[in-house]
Amino acid sequence: MEAFQLLSRGGIKFDKKRFKNDVELFNGKSKSDSGKEQPPSTNSELPVELDFFKYAQGGPSKRKGTNLEAESPAGKKRKFTKEDEDSEDEEDEAEERKPLPQRHRVTTKGNNVPDHADTFEEMRERFQLSSHLMTNLSKYGYHYPTGIQSYGIPILLSVSSFDPRLVNTLTNSLQSRDLAAISPTGTGKTLSYLLPMMAALGAPSGSSQIDSGSGVRAVVLAPTRELAQQIHNECLKLAEGRKWKIILFSKATANTLKDKAARDKVDIIISTPLRLVASLQSGSLELNNVRHLILDEADRMLDSEFHNQVQEIAAGCSRADIQKAVFSATLPANAEKIAMDMLKDPVRVVVGLKDTPLPLIAQSLTYVADDASKLPSLLTYFALPYSPPVLVFTSTQPRASSLAEELVMNGIPNVDCLHAGMTKKEREDAISRMRKGESWVMVSTEVMARGMDFKGVREVINYDFPTSVQSYIHRIGRTGRAGREGKAVTFFTDEDGPYLKSIANVLLQSGSPVPEWILKLPKPSKMKRKQMGKVKRAEIVNPARQIGKNDAIKKREMIEGSKRRKAKDQAKSEQKVLSPEAGSNS
DNA sequence: TCGCTTT
Numbered sequence: 001m002e003a004f005q006l007l008s009r010g011g012i013k014f015d016k017k018r019f020k021n022d023v024e025l026f027n028g029k030s031k032s033d034s035g036k037e038q039p040p041s042t043n044s045e046l047p048v049e050l051d052f053f054k055y056a057q058g059g060p061s062k063r064k065g066t067n068l069e070a071e072s073p074a075g076k077k078r079k080f081t082k083e084d085e086d087s088e089d090e091e092d093e094a095e096e097r098k099p100l101p102q103r104h105r106v107t108t109k110g111n112n113v114p115d116h117a118d119t120f121e122e123m124r125e126r127f128q129l130s131s132h133l134m135t136n137l138s139k140y141g142y143h144y145p146t147g148i149q150s151y152g153i154p155i156l157l158s159v160s161s162f163d164p165r166l167v168n169t170l171t172n173s174l175q176s177r178d179l180a181a182i183s184p185t186g187t188g189k190t191l192s193y194l195l196p197m198m199a200a201l202g203a204p205s206g207s208s209q210i211d212s213g214s215g216v217r218a219v220v221l222a223p224t225r226e227l228a229q230q231i232h233n234e235c236l237k238l239a240e241g242r243k244w245k246i247i248l249f250s251k252a253t254a255n256t257l258k259d260k261a262a263r264d265k266v267d268i269i270i271s272t273p274l275r276l277v278a279s280l281q282s283g284s285l286e287l288n289n290v291r292h293l294i295l296d297e298a299d300r301m302l303d304s305e306f307h308n309q310v311q312e313i314a315a316g317c318s319r320a321d322i323q324k325a326v327f328s329a330t331l332p333a334n335a336e337k338i339a340m341d342m343l344k345d346p347v348r349v350v351v352g353l354k355d356t357p358l359p360l361i362a363q364s365l366t367y368v369a370d371d372a373s374k375l376p377s378l379l380t381y382f383a384l385p386y387s388p389p390v391l392v393f394t395s396t397q398p399r400a401s402s403l404a405e406e407l408v409m410n411g412i413p414n415v416d417c418l419h420a421g422m423t424k425k426e427r428e429d430a431i432s433r434m435r436k437g438e439s440w441v442m443v444s445t446e447v448m449a450r451g452m453d454f455k456g457v458r459e460v461i462n463y464d465f466p467t468s469v470q471s472y473i474h475r476i477g478r479t480g481r482a483g484r485e486g487k488a489v490t491f492f493t494d495e496d497g498p499y500l501k502s503i504a505n506v507l508l509q510s511g512s513p514v515p516e517w518i519l520k521l522p523k524p525s526k527m528k529r530k531q532m533g534k535v536k537r538a539e540i541v542n543p544a545r546q547i548g549k550n551d552a553i554k555k556r557e558m559i560e561g562s563k564r565r566k567a568k569d570q571a572k573s574e575q576k577v578l579s580p581e582a583g584s585n586s
Numbered sequence: 587t588c589g590c591t592t593t
Contacts, residue, residue: 223590223591223592224590224592225591225592251593272591272592272593273591273592274591274592274593275592275593277592277593278593300590300591303591305590305591305592306591309592395588395589395590396589396590397589397590419590420590420591420592445589445590445591446589446590446591447590447591449590450591467587467588467589467590468587471590498587
């Protein structure tokens, strides 16, 4: 009952309120953008995310009470061009007009980097964007480009002319620029590749205005079904009003393309890699007409499990003038090397500091001793006021299922679960409830960590400690999107010692406080980490409550119970994790 | 590291 009262503040009303907040933030930012001097209070409250609007030439014209005056576009451009060229080590006059101490700098690297564009209108003029695309942009609220959009879209719509070998004489066109784009979570990367892709394709296949060749013309790859579906939805928005054929690739849609004539009408395929590889190998899909290949969540797509599949797809794209682009919020050095080797004469764009989350996500670390203490801690958390929907991450599928069950049994309302062990339909239903705001607590695995954009998510809880800095950044990046504020809580136990310091450094870098003692922790030796990795976590079961469970749960509990005991024994045999003798090699 | 994702 109490929980219900707490939660009744959330739900449907919530979205409206949030949206209003967003509009206010948006206006606030626009004012500060065009004004020369800002009251400090306004500045400090401005989410850095909105700082992207520095690229906009004016304020939002439709919104009342907004200051429309702006600096001359030329003046702005000069300053930022200068910053582009000398990005790594200098701050000059551009710094002076920065309203925030920590702003998102954009750094670019590459040959003949195309100029960025401050507005969508400027992009329209430079690249003849169709009025159809412009209409859909404004219809869906894309009024001002974010940093990655300002830079990425012009790059993807530009041609490489410095190297004559890249000129494709057959198609009488120049090679479009390849791009590696790194921009924080929730900063509009999807539009950064979809818009230029559709602009470059020009019109749906078969249209008399263009030479569409025969076969699919663009492919977007994403690591999960859910993300592919979300990208598909975005793409449909941009396509609205014309007869684009945009396919979210699945077994079912693949079957509808058995006939080559049907395939020839396809403009864009959005898919997970393995699904596409399956069709390639069965000969029911050709990629020889693909002109644009996009890897979203590129570092994930290039890690060991996906790499071969992606390479096979890339190899199947046989057009010499294919444009490739990779996007991610994180790109560790090894993944970047692989990415750069795939790309031809690439431009590299980095927005903000690489591998640093948005400062508008308030992050904290919560010590919870051991695994058994986690559930009580989480229940305590939910006994206090919170802002649904909350996203809770666990390390394994069984833990996600069992934690969700425990929360339900403990009376937490509207708990949902999502992991890749569930059926396609179960997953789709869970996403649908989440989108409708019916889920207040969503327990999930790493499958939800990347790319998913639930605008209402204000709180993320890492119930199980993330096993990499990248995982941490992506998980907490489910909140704090598009300029909203967010909160991220990370539970850690003694077992998590080996990774604690690296995550703590991420908090520190992005402006969240960290207890001094954590920062003083020595960096554990490799051997120690190896040992820690062997500790298996059991399913989450509350031994105090045994009544009212169905047989399936009981059965699984018996199985998992023995696993749990084993894990416990093993854990006992481990040395104390945080002991200083672990040795420092930092 | 591992488990996570992909049919």
